[in-house]
Amino acid sequence: MAVYTEVAEGDLAAFLSRYGVGRLLSYKGIAEGVENSNFLVRTDGGTFILTLYEKRVDRNDLPFFIGLLQHLAARGLSCPLPVEPREGSTLGELAGRPAALFTFLEGMWTRRPSAEHCRDVGRALADLHAKSADFELVRPNALSVDGWRPLFEGCGDDADKVSDGLSLEIATELAELESRWPTDLPGGVIHADLFPDNVFFLSGELSGLIDFYFACNDILAYDLAICLCAWCFEVDGAFNVTKGRAMIEGYDAVRPLSDRELEALPLLARGASLRFLLTRLYDWIHIPDTSFVTKKDPREYLRKNRFHRGVASVADYGFRRQGPSA
Numbered sequence: 001m002a003v004y005t006e007v008a009e010g011d012l013a014a015f016l017s018r019y020g021v022g023r024l025l026s027y028k029g030i031a032e033g034v035e036n037s038n039f040l041v042r043t044d045g046g047t048f049i050l051t052l053y054e055k056r057v058d059r060n061d062l063p064f065f066i067g068l069l070q071h072l073a074a075r076g077l078s079c080p081l082p083v084e085p086r087e088g089s090t091l092g093e094l095a096g097r098p099a100a101l102f103t104f105l106e107g108m109w110t111r112r113p114s115a116e117h118c119r120d121v122g123r124a125l126a127d128l129h130a131k132s133a134d135f136e137l138v139r140p141n142a143l144s145v146d147g148w149r150p151l152f153e154g155c156g157d158d159a160d161k162v163s164d165g166l167s168l169e170i171a172t173e174l175a176e177l178e179s180r181w182p183t184d185l186p187g188g189v190i191h192a193d194l195f196p197d198n199v200f201f202l203s204g205e206l207s208g209l210i211d212f213y214f215a216c217n218d219i220l221a222y223d224l225a226i227c228l229c230a231w232c233f234e235v236d237g238a239f240n241v242t243k244g245r246a247m248i249e250g251y252d253a254v255r256p257l258s259d260r261e262l263e264a265l266p267l268l269a270r271g272a273s274l275r276f277l278l279t280r281l282y283d284w285i286h287i288p289d290t291s292f293v294t295k296k297d298p299r300e301y302l303r304k305n306r307f308h309r310g311v312a313s314v315a316d317y318g319f320r321r322q323g324p325s326a
């Protein structure tokens with residue numbers, strides 16, 4: 001479980017006294033997530049999420065993350081809103097870690113996404129892109145094309161221990177993506193990790209987005225490519241074109257995709273699948289088996305990458321533009 005840091009009741013009560021949220025009633029660590037320590041906190045003023053930022057998160061990035069959530073929430077996007085203390089900075093310190101308190105979002109993530117869930121996610125992603133267009137802070141994506149080779153090199157010779165021939169397969173794909181990666185597509189703030197566990201649904205409706213700790217500036221359509229990888233494959237590894245179509249249509253209905261973005265989508269999806277293959281591979285090799293963090297299988301993203309390599313156009317994702325294109 002991901003509670004790296006224990007918090008003493010007295011320290012939490014003192015921390016909460018900076019906010020107008022009433023008396024501490026109870027708190028418990030949340031098992032899900034791997035990056036930070038999260039606690040569910042109940043006070044007589046309501047229910048909140050307390051996040052303690054652990055070492056994988058760069059402290060210099062925290063103003064970007066907190067500012068982005070404030071910016072999006074102010075524009076009506078359903079995401080955790082940092083609670084403002086009565087005085088001082090939104091970002092406090094607790095148990096020796098930077099810490100912030102957030103509003104609690106109702107809902108649950110879905111383990112069995114349907115095409116309608118995918119359509120809703122496409123719409124919500126485009127809404128996020130539209131609403132963050134005037135956000136002023138900038139955070140380059142350290143896990144975009146320039147970041148993949150250092151990750152790969154960090155895996156050394158161990159890739160082939162995970163799967164025979166993996167090292168050569170990644171090297172070939174990486175070289176091709178580095179030479180063909182687009183530089184002229186519309187950019188902006190992307191979520192960069194909008195997987196099913198970061199989207200909540202309540203009574204069948206999308207109720208909120210969480211976990212903005214990979215958010216950064218990058219190609220907008222790359223975020224859609226990440227979602228196609230994360231939402232539209234079945235457990236047997238097959239791509240579901242009904243889900244793919246629904247997701248792209250959902251996105252396009254809110255923020256129309258240009259022909260260039262649509263043409264680039266298969267290449268962007270190759271990059272997205274390689275990104276998650278590499279981060280999972282890196283963790284697979286470097287995180288000890290004795291750690292309480294559950295490591296995710298890199299081979300799932302190798303299979304997804306192979307699928308995207310065989311895609312000729314967005315029609316293979318089920319999408320056909322109806323009427324005039326953007």
Ligand SMILES: Nc1ncnc2c1ncn2[C@@H]1O[C@H](COP(=O)(O)OP(=O)(O)OP(=O)(O)O)[C@@H](O)[C@H]1O
Nearest residue numbers: 030032033034035036038049080103104105210211
């Ligand atoms: N604002 C919120 N409202 C309700 N639940 C939340 C909220 N924020 C976080 N959670 C809960 O805490 C869990 C972990 O949060 P989150 O995914 O942000 O952690 P993380 O350590 O950054 O995770 P990851 O490994 O996915 O990057 C979520 O799965 C969810 O159950």
Ligand SMILES: N[C@@H](CCO)C(=O)O
Nearest residue numbers: 193195276279280296
């Ligand atoms: N969504 C990532 C984990 C980081 O949140 C993955 O599935 O590899």
